[in-house]
Amino acid sequence: MNSDVNRSPPLGRVTIADVAREAGVSVPTVSKVVNGRYGVAPATFKRVTEVVAALGYETSLVAASLRRQRTNVIGILVPEFESFSAELLKGISTAATGTGYELLAYSALAPGGISAGWERRSLSRLAGTLIDGAIIVTPTLLMPTTSIPVVAIDPHDGPGGPSTIDSDNIGGARVATGHLIELGHRRIAHIRGRSDLASAQLREAGYRESLENAGIPFDSTLVCDGEYQAALTAKAARELLMRPDRPTAVFAANDMSALGVLDAARELGLRVPEDVSVIGFDDVPEAASSKPPLTTMAQPLLDMGAQALRMLVKLLDGEDIPNHVQLPAELVVRASTGPAPIGF
Amino acid sequence: MNSDVNRSPPLGRVTIADVAREAGVSVPTVSKVVNGRYGVAPATFKRVTEVVAALGYETSLVAASLRRQRTNVIGILVPEFESFSAELLKGISTAATGTGYELLAYSALAPGGISAGWERRSLSRLAGTLIDGAIIVTPTLLMPTTSIPVVAIDPHDGPGGPSTIDSDNIGGARVATGHLIELGHRRIAHIRGRSDLASAQLREAGYRESLENAGIPFDSTLVCDGEYQAALTAKAARELLMRPDRPTAVFAANDMSALGVLDAARELGLRVPEDVSVIGFDDVPEAASSKPPLTTMAQPLLDMGAQALRMLVKLLDGEDIPNHVQLPAELVVRASTGPAPIGF
DNA sequence: CTGTTAGCGCGTTCAT
DNA sequence: ATGAACGCGCTAACAG
Numbered sequence: 001m002n003s004d005v006n007r008s009p010p011l012g013r014v015t016i017a018d019v020a021r022e023a024g025v026s027v028p029t030v031s032k033v034v035n036g037r038y039g040v041a042p043a044t045f046k047r048v049t050e051v052v053a054a055l056g057y058e059t060s061l062v063a064a065s066l067r068r069q070r071t072n073v074i075g076i077l078v079p080e081f082e083s084f085s086a087e088l089l090k091g092i093s094t095a096a097t098g099t100g101y102e103l104l105a106y107s108a109l110a111p112g113g114i115s116a117g118w119e120r121r122s123l124s125r126l127a128g129t130l131i132d133g134a135i136i137v138t139p140t141l142l143m144p145t146t147s148i149p150v151v152a153i154d155p156h157d158g159p160g161g162p163s164t165i166d167s168d169n170i171g172g173a174r175v176a177t178g179h180l181i182e183l184g185h186r187r188i189a190h191i192r193g194r195s196d197l198a199s200a201q202l203r204e205a206g207y208r209e210s211l212e213n214a215g216i217p218f219d220s221t222l223v224c225d226g227e228y229q230a231a232l233t234a235k236a237a238r239e240l241l242m243r244p245d246r247p248t249a250v251f252a253a254n255d256m257s258a259l260g261v262l263d264a265a266r267e268l269g270l271r272v273p274e275d276v277s278v279i280g281f282d283d284v285p286e287a288a289s290s291k292p293p294l295t296t297m298a299q300p301l302l303d304m305g306a307q308a309l310r311m312l313v314k315l316l317d318g319e320d321i322p323n324h325v326q327l328p329a330e331l332v333v334r335a336s337t338g339p340a341p342i343g344f
Numbered sequence: 345m346n347s348d349v350n351r352s353p354p355l356g357r358v359t360i361a362d363v364a365r366e367a368g369v370s371v372p373t374v375s376k377v378v379n380g381r382y383g384v385a386p387a388t389f390k391r392v393t394e395v396v397a398a399l400g401y402e403t404s405l406v407a408a409s410l411r412r413q414r415t416n417v418i419g420i421l422v423p424e425f426e427s428f429s430a431e432l433l434k435g436i437s438t439a440a441t442g443t444g445y446e447l448l449a450y451s452a453l454a455p456g457g458i459s460a461g462w463e464r465r466s467l468s469r470l471a472g473t474l475i476d477g478a479i480i481v482t483p484t485l486l487m488p489t490t491s492i493p494v495v496a497i498d499p500h501d502g503p504g505g506p507s508t509i510d511s512d513n514i515g516g517a518r519v520a521t522g523h524l525i526e527l528g529h530r531r532i533a534h535i536r537g538r539s540d541l542a543s544a545q546l547r548e549a550g551y552r553e554s555l556e557n558a559g560i561p562f563d564s565t566l567v568c569d570g571e572y573q574a575a576l577t578a579k580a581a582r583e584l585l586m587r588p589d590r591p592t593a594v595f596a597a598n599d600m601s602a603l604g605v606l607d608a609a610r611e612l613g614l615r616v617p618e619d620v621s622v623i624g625f626d627d628v629p630e631a632a633s634s635k636p637p638l639t640t641m642a643q644p645l646l647d648m649g650a651q652a653l654r655m656l657v658k659l660l661d662g663e664d665i666p667n668h669v670q671l672p673a674e675l676v677v678r679a680s681t682g683p684a685p686i687g688f
Numbered sequence: 689c690t691g692t693t694a695g696c697g698c699g700t701t702c703a704t
Numbered sequence: 705a706t707g708a709a710c711g712c713g714c715t716a717a718c719a720g
Contacts, residue, residue: 013472013491015697026707031699039705056461058468062406063697066712081437081447083629086430089449093425097453103425105433105449109441124402128357129713147357285427285629359713370691375715383689407713410696473696 014057023051034059065129074312075131076105077122078138079114083256083284084301085137088153091305092135099313104131116196117141123150133316135308136162140196149315151308157198163315165308165325169199172297172329173206176251176279179295179331181214184340185249185277188216189240191226191233191261193253200228203253203281222247226257233260234267241268241276248276248340255280255287258294262336273338283332292335300327358401367395378403409473418656419475420449421466422482423458427600427628428645429481432497435649436479443657448475460540461485467494477660479652480506484540493659495652501542507659509652509669513543516641516673517550520595520623523639523675525558528684529593529621532560533584535570535577535605537597544572547597547625566591570601577604578611585612585620592620592684599624599631602638606680617682627676636679644671 016034020027025044032040033048034057040048051057065071076092078085089105096103108122119139123146127134133149140156150162157164180188190207193200204223211218224240226233233252240246241264252258258280265272272278272292280287283298304327311321360378364371369388376384377392378401384392395401409415420436422429433449440447452466463483467490471478477493486502487494494506501508524532534551537544548567555562568584570577577596584590585608596602602624609616616622616636624631627642648671655665 013468013697016699017697027697028699028708029706032706035699041705044705056464056468058465059699060473060697061469062410062473063712064699066406066410066697066714067699068712080441081430081433081449083434086425086434089425089433090427090430093451093453097424102453103449103451105425105447107437107447107449109437109446120400121402124357124400125405129404129406285633289629289632357713360715361713371713372692372715373690376690379715385689388689403715404713407696408715410698410713411715412696 013060014055016057016059019048019051019055019057022055023048061130070132071130072100073102073104073131074309075123075126075134076103077119077126077134077136078105078107079118080107080109081105083286084254084282087284087301088135088137088305088308091302092309093305094302095306095309099309101132101313119143123148133312135305135312138194138197140194149312151312151315151321153304153308154197154199156196163311163321163323163325165304165311165327166199167299167304167327167329169202169329170206170209172281172299173203173251174210175329175331176281176297177207177210178214179333179337180249180251180277180279181210181216183249183277183337185247186216186340187219187222187245187247187249189222189224189247189250191224191236191250191252191257193226193228193257195225195227197228200253207251226253226260228254228256230256230260230263233257234263237261237264238267241265241270246276249337250276250278252278252280255282255284255294255296258296258336259286259290262290262294272336275341277337277340279337281329287332288334290336295334295337296332297329298332299329303327357404358399360401360403363392363395363399363401366399367392405474415474415476416444417446417448417475418653419467419470419478420447421463421470421478421480422449422451423462424451424453425449427630428598428626431628431645432479432481432649432652435646436653437649438646439650439653443653445476445657463487467492477656479649479656482538482541484538493656495656495659495665497648497652498541498543500540507655507665507667507669509648509655509671510543511643511648511671511673513546513673514550514553516625516643517547517595518554519673519675520625520641521551521554522558523677523681524593524595524621524623525554525560527593527621527681529591530560530684531563531566531589531591531593533566533568533591533594535568535581535594535596535601537570537572537601539569539571541572544597551595570597570604572598572600574600574604574607577601578607581605581608582611585609585614590620593681594620594622596622596624599626599628599638599640602640602680603630603634606634606636606638616680619685621681621684623681625673631676632678634680639678639681640676641673642676643673647671 020030127148136152138154142158144160152164155164224236261278280296283296287294287296364374471492480496482498484500488504496508498510499508568580605622624640627640631638631640
């Protein structure tokens with residue numbers, strides 16, 4: 001079935017065949033010109049180049065990647081685009097300019113929330129053909145072997161997987177809790193993060209250690225789950241703050257949950273930090289513009305993204321990279337923490 | 345899983361052929377099972393499903409998209425991932441959850457900065473096969489016809505193109521300039537944005553109108569180019585602020601350039617807002633955490649992204665959508681603007 | 689119900 | 705220097 005009838009040029013996408021026909025040469029010749037290969041007469045080269053420009057032709061990533069082994073595209077796999085991954089993306093983008101790699105950020109956005117194994121499915125869908133390597137943000141699965149080079153940011157952890165980047169979660173949590181203790185707080189609650197992430201477990205561990213070091217007995221009723229999300233946290237925090245023996249301070253596992261605590265406090269008419277102190281983790285941009293501005297443990301998110309990209313590029317170049325890179329977390333004191341109220 | 349005795353996956357990616365071989369069926373049968381089509385015997389279905397799970401197979405987006413007409417993937421084309429596009433991305437992501445569409449954000453990251461026509465090339469690379477529709481951020485080209493549905497955010501403008509979304513740039517600029525005038529400023533400089541974008545031109549127009557309405561003569565020496573970038577702006581602003589007859593206020597075309605002005609002022613030992621007032625545009629997250637926090641015209645970036653996505657989905661469903669949607673820009677007064685210094 | 693055939697758009701040997 | 709033939713992984717149409 002030769003349905004290759006001449007169609008008017010700009011109806012659909014311009015394919016390599018359109019260029020070939022227009023330039024009066026064969027398809028492979030166009031391919032050679034486009035890919036800068038030798039073996040094309042200067043005159044032909046010029047004519048084809050002109051037609052390419054005139055028609056605005058660009059090789060289809062899909063078709064090319066299917067045939068070729070290398071695409072020069074780096075994939076960034078995220079569960080969704082929110083503040084945390086967006087910051088990483090900025091850092092990645094900055095570090096990627098000039099490397100010759102293109103960036104493809106992908107989110108499968110499962111309807112019923114983030115489903116287990118999303119990273120494996122996403123990787124399978126893109127790897128091998130579309131992307132040369134991937135940066136995976138908050139993977140929850142152990143992926144001992146992957147078909148392409150991978151660097152993970154803030155992963156579930158575990159040995160034998162890809163190289164990982166995170167910040168000093170346990171140390172940061174100690175500092176955060178210590179900050180509250182120094183302010184005189186004794187009843188300090190903790191909103192836990194996503195249980196499938198090492199960062200959440202380490203932050204809880206740091207919280208408990210810090211309590212213990214200060215001789216404050218651990219009270220399990222002061223710990224609840226926020227899953228790193230503002231809405232979920234607000235609900236849990238409301239109950240916590242309505243108790244007669246409510247905590248005077250809350251260490252939220254990340255900024256989004258800290259913002260949730262702020263919401264809950266506002267609803268209940270509690271003043272921050274006069275009635276309750278709140279500290280978060282991440283230093284996402286929103287932390288600076290909340291009311292009051294959030295005291296938090298800053299993770300160098302831009303740096304983490306940039307380093308991840310550099311590591312992945314090295315990996316793609318066949319160089320060795322460290323198995324694990326940890327960046328520091330720093331206390332940023334804003335206005336959501338203050339001295340413990342007297343009488344508590 | 346039951347049998348973790350995975351026979352080592354064929355080195356690379358697991359393909360449909362691997363599954364077929366392992367399950368003892370033909371490739372199309374696997375395809376049918378994977379895509380949930382009818383016409384497969386229960387026993388076969390079960391066996392294939394098991395092999396798929398054991399091998400961790402997932403259909404390649406690339407191969408499937410090449411053959412299929414619809415991929416259920418929406419592309420978001422950006423020149424680079426920075427604060428502005430990142431905010432839009434968050435809004436898009438939120439609006440996309442539950443729609444059944446996956447998100448693919450793409451940045452070609454041209455080495456020598458953003459090159460003209462990037463959006464056309466990017467679209468050509470992805471459209472037709474990989475993505476069903478696209479949201480293009482700050483396109484500078486007129487694209488009267490595209491092969492797939494497109495919605496543009498903050499475009500170069502021009503009739504006949506795709507549906508566009510922006511905020512009230514000219515009105516916002518009037519308000520911004522008016523804010524400075526009300527504070528008593530008369531020598532007000534303007535840092536222009538990217539000349540290839542309508543938003544930049546409209547903001548300059550609003551600035552000039554506002555000046556004229558207040559009876560302040562336009563002084564072309566008070567206008568310089570910042571290209572929406574902090575570094576470029578800082579350089580230009582330094583010269584501006586070193587002049588003996590320096591302006592007492594600066595309206596920067598966006599927040600990034602406003603931050604550049606802040607940098608320049610700091611370098612020169614000028615206090616903001618005591619010596620110079622600075623106002624930006626966008627209300628990017630960074631604006632709230634600068635020193636001093638930036639007064640700016642807030643664009644509803646999350647909303648703009650969300651609306652763009654909803655419009656694109658309607659377009660993909662064959663519904664009609666407005667040709668142009670404009671959202672309001674609102675003055676957010678922080679700490680970078682104050683009364684004009686006396687004696688100027 | 690299952691397997692066979694035929695491409696999708698492109699890049700790559702080989703022949704000319 | 706150029707073109708014909710083939711294959712990448714997958715799926716739509718049909719044949720069996």
